[in-house]
Amino acid sequence: MEYNFTEIENKWRVYWKENKSYHVEIDTKKPKFYVLDMFPYPSGAGLHVGHPLGYIASDIFARYKRLDGFNVLHPMGFDSFGLPAEQYAIETGQHPTKTTEVNIARYKSQLDNIGFCFDWDREVRTSDPSYYKWTQHIFSLLFEAWYNPNSNKAEPITSLIEKFSTTGYQQISTADWNSFSQKQQQDTLMQYRLAYQAESYVNWCEALGTVLANDEVVNGVSERGNHPVVRRLMTQWFLRITNYAERLLDGLDALQYPESLKEMQRNWIGKSVGAEIQFAINNEELADENKTIRIFTTRPDTIFGVSFMVMAPELDLIDTITTAEQQQAIAEYKKYVSSRSEIERMADKKISGCFTGAYAMHPFTKQEIPIWISEYVLAGYGTGAIMAVPAGDERDYKFAKHFNIAIPNIFEGVDIAENTCTDKNVTLCISDFLNGLKAKDAIHAAIKKIEAETIGTAKTMYKFRDAGFSRQRYWGEPFPIIHTNDGIAKLVKELPVQLPHAETYSHGPNGKGPLANLTEWVQTADGLRETDTMPGYAGSSWYYLRYADPNNENEFASREATDYWNQVDVYIGGAEHAVGHLLYSRMWCKVLFDLGKISFDEPYKKIINQGMIGGSSRFVYRVKDSNHFVSFGLKDNYVTNALHVDVNICDNLELDIEKFKEWRAEYTTATFELEDGKYICGTAFEKMSKSKYNVVNPDDIITKYGADTFRMYEMFLGPIELSKPWDTKGIEGVHRFLRKFWRLFYTDNGELKITSDAATNEELKTLHKHIKKITWDMEHFSFNTSIAQFMIVTNELAAMNCTKKEILEAVLITLAPFAPHITEELFHAIGNTTSILDAQFPKCNESYLVENTFLYPIAINGKARTEMEFAFDASAEAVQAEVLKNEIVQKWLEGREVKKFIFVKGKMINVVG
């Protein structure tokens, strides 16, 4: 009987579905294991072969854990709010609710085709009101919480109100608080809430008609669509994620994330430790006003090297301090700066600046220091002003050279005529109380002195900003917020706030989103509804919690469920979410933990980033101004244009000419010049996309080879974290393997050849070697080498003509996570009546692997020359005597004396002569 994968796979798909084989419930008798995939955005294009790579790996791992005795949670859902659905709606007039529905159905059928063990009873969709009700609920918790720096955690806002009204807090005394109007009190609280509204410069994208978070802007253009992004002052919602900077940073150490991912997060948070120092402004007119410039520096040790100050051109203080003579020049420079877009500033880093005419006073030497403004100092970082130390900072150095400002050398014995010096191991000079200290030691000494003299304080700065949480779009979660007539933002208690139906999705007035057009919805008895919607990362920041208890109507998830399923043990997904999604969901987790809603403060214990599968594009070469195509090897003889051709009409590199002629009407009359009777295409590794005609649909592969082959081939391509092009060549090898595996069980005539005879020692050894290898690979996510091992064990058992049930059944179970359909079929064929899903993963019995002898490679002077077999317990002396007698050893020693004899038991022998 031939291996009929289509029949087998259809049969078991139905069986698993009807028997709810993948349904899981809390079972306190079993240890739990939570394997999660980053859920997909259900786009209209459906899945291509690149998408399932991570899903296959997690599916294999989840199945393995189940066989290994764990109660495994392995859910799937859809991140179904977002821009593309809305843009598709604008283009086609179809409502996003409808298209989302259709796309999800398509995704689910494609995923089921591959044979994933998702518990669909736990499916979540972020755009479903029963889900976003709880996204809004968690937003409400964030709104009703503040970060208490003393307890170092989030607390209900009521604890802050209590502080204000009993003891006062920070700049606000009890008396102040009590004298505030309701509006003033609410405005004050808004400055502490974890979800807050504020006016701020945001990334505004005109083309998309919305603001974007920092991680959604790349090099001054939108990540999605590459549209220009400008800074714009707008009232927006934000999450106070910066309060969690230190904990987000600290938490990384204990997590099993790829090092590169941790590095990206650290980079994004951008912690720098230093001091904030005040410089008095040495200006008679301002003397009474007590004005100072506050600067941030990581190098307070270089304070005696300051020769000028620089402020960001956007700072208000500039207008106050600029002298009459410099007014004109400063105004012109500011105009120049504001004329430059973000992109221009980044592309063209020429040195520019302008002197304000004002001077600051050095806090120690009391010398006058000129104050400049320049675009190289950013308003958004630190205090927006710096003390410039050209001797110790590259940018300051270039600026000083350019404008001919003094470069005092504060480093003993260092030549700074040509270059700045950033080495912290040099000794300081002309630095008063810091003289003789190494720079790295002087940092601490300088801060101590600065604090003692009350001219500044030690300070830690973070690069990242609070996360923008508003989008001026339709297809997202509405905020549960109503703005009362006296301008107070109030939570809506009744959730969900349903996303109202809209027929059109054009912008509202004044940069507002489409919801602003729905006046009936906006106007309520209590005031006006918030018309922004939440960003894409809102729903994905907590979905892993909802899977634990997806149908709960009273809570986002019961405590019992989140306590049991707990943290995600393994989270698999792309590295592109390293700083966005992962940081946000880590923050939400910490907030929920602080507020006592869940029992852990990190969502994901371990993360694996699967590589991207790119497309392997195919090209044909058309001779210029003709319909004549020449094969790849001949193209250099002509002037040709390379044209993308659909990979699906090529057999590897060879073009199927008939299909090509049918592909496009213009090619029906095409003529060809072949090499060896074939038309060979050119290739390139590119992103898989429709426009490059290199998209391969998993459904097609599955029709041709079956899901089991597809799953195994994706794993066989290489290590899971590596990016690689999809190339269908090679899939035959994996398919051949499955057919060969089938023939271990069945004769060519379709007779089962399994026997219940006892296995030989040799067979047992082969089996247990196999179990050991597979187990190791599983625990290390080394699935490509597992496939190799399956091929090895199959080849070995076939060579032995092994038909023992004892052996084959165990191998079958080890293969089940990879190839669930064929193994389920064979498991039943050999007499089992229960599903292989509930079998037990075999354990390696080391006693079968014990060897009495070892075949040692014998090296002479490090080069392997021969092999000799010795008993494991042979003494070193006996081995040495025997080895030295050996003819080949004698020959290679060429009569030299043995200087050294290296004997590594069970490994190798090296004779040095």
Added chain:
RNA sequence: GCGCCUGUGGUGAAAUUGGUAGACAUACCAGACUUAGGAUCUGGCGCCGAGAGGCAUGGGGGUUCGAGUCCCUCCAGGCGCACCA
């Protein structure tokens, strides 16, 4: 510019603690079976060399009895950050 990662046959790759480099596939070559082969099976397959043997893990250097693996340095490719004071 800075940080992280990766460089191994024609191709995808393996080598788990420093111990026989190239497992397992694919491509290719030769052969068997066959009406047929795009089924199946057998053998070959890093490079040079007739052979003995020599040379080989991006280049160069080092540590070691022994290096793909550790250290230094340079080169190439990928990813991230990029006026962050």
